[in-house]
Amino acid sequence: MNDRLAGHVKFDNVGLRYGTDPEVLSNLSFTLYPGSFYFLTGASGAGKTSLLKLLYLAQRPSRGAIRMFGQDLITMPRERLPDLRRRLGVVFQNFRLVPHLTAFDNVALPLRLAGADEKRVVKAVAEMLDWVGLTHRAHAIPATLSGGEQQRVAIARAVIARPQMLIADEPTGNVDPEMALKLLRLFEALNNRVGTTVVVATHDVHLLKKVPDSLIMRLNKGQLSDPTGALRYPPRPAASGESGA
């Protein structure tokens, strides 16, 4: 199947429950297309983080089928998941930097785990730290970085390996509006210039208007709605006044 049509990710009637609790996600069916910019919205507790966990392979669904980059996640043995994870970039809600590593080493992690040559790692990380304006903080450990600096390190770590898909969970939740806008521009640039598929979970409705070509998926009590046609093919970008969240 054509990659564009097949999409990067395809969910088919997916449900997720933790233990014997009721499902936190129910009957999710959608496709994420390469090079698109998605916002995932919904109130707190709607299931955004759970859906992102399925996307960044921290969780397997309780039912349904998921295909990612053309591969069936349900039947895929766990030994093959690291290869898939290396094609993803993730900005976790609380950044999840490795506390004993410097900013430099945190950003270098994806490349080092992928076995990149150390000279290439050093050069790429230096470029990335310069890009996020943290060259002067390269040797700082996360505990000594401000919230905004930690966030930029997390973003640099997420994009350094040029992922095919970037997943960000409330990336603007802890920063001021000016920084939030800067981060969005950064994601947009990555999406436009590098072609990375971007999925940003947020409950901030004002953000949605800031990326004109974005598509919006809305979660409500674990159910997905499609207010803007994001889940149709070809996906229709949200109009600026059609935030829907």
Place this chain on the structure above:
Amino acid sequence: MNTPPPPLSDAPETDSAADLATPARNRAAARLLPASRFAGPIPWVIAILIALVVIAAAGGLALKNLATSASADLSAAVTVQVIEPNPDLRAARGADAVRVLTAMDGVRAVRLVPEAELVALLEPWLGEGAASGDVPIPALIDVELSRSAAPDDIARIAAALEQTVPGARVDAQSDWLQPVYRALSALQWLALGLIALVALATAAAVWLAARNAFAGARDTVEIIHLLGATDRQISAVFLRTVLREAAFGAVVGAGLGVAAVLLLGQQFAALDSGLTSGVGFGLAEWLVIAAVPLAGVLIALLTARITIALALKDML
């Protein structure tokens, strides 16, 4: 920050970029998990356990050598007793027995033990009465065969003596030491059992330590797992630490154990006893003892590997 991330060029690394990398002196900090240099008790626990195994192994080997040496000395030896109350008749039958035995095939040496020697042997138990002649002492003949004394050989000697020396009693000398051999064998099994128990204790200690280390680093493991680390990469991080700590414990433990063995060896050597003269260690024994710390490190690595693999399997 409003521009996209720069492309990763193929240009050579610049000095300024190199300056940003973790300085060589802090290279350890770039490890995926925090370094824990002998911070926990595990290296010392392993050292104690390895020392115990070295001592137990040395004890087992010494007992084995002792049994082998005693068995080799006595395996070809046969004793003939001529039991006759009349001293003159006893002496005559003793001489007859020596003559018959000397003429037999497969007999290397025959020696009639002088009566004075027998008296001296018995004196500690019988006192001066042993020499009084009131207690009849059998004539004793040491026979050395050209091979180990089998039951058939004993029967053949008894048959040959039956006509000339009626009532002669023939015993393989090794038979007298069977209870001693059995005791030595039991002690060897005890040493083996101790070694097995200590190996289990080592595995249990490493299992606990690896589990705790994994639990303590679980957040970091989850992060690097989600960033694409393989189980092998994560295990390698833990195994490096275990290898370093187990190797330290093994070296210290082996040193302590060998020191104790040498000290005990000196104490036994000072006894100057025929019983302990055969326990000395050769190259083979020292190689077995050298294998103990290596085996300890291998057990630690194997246990840690299984523990971490099981813990990782709980994660997606």
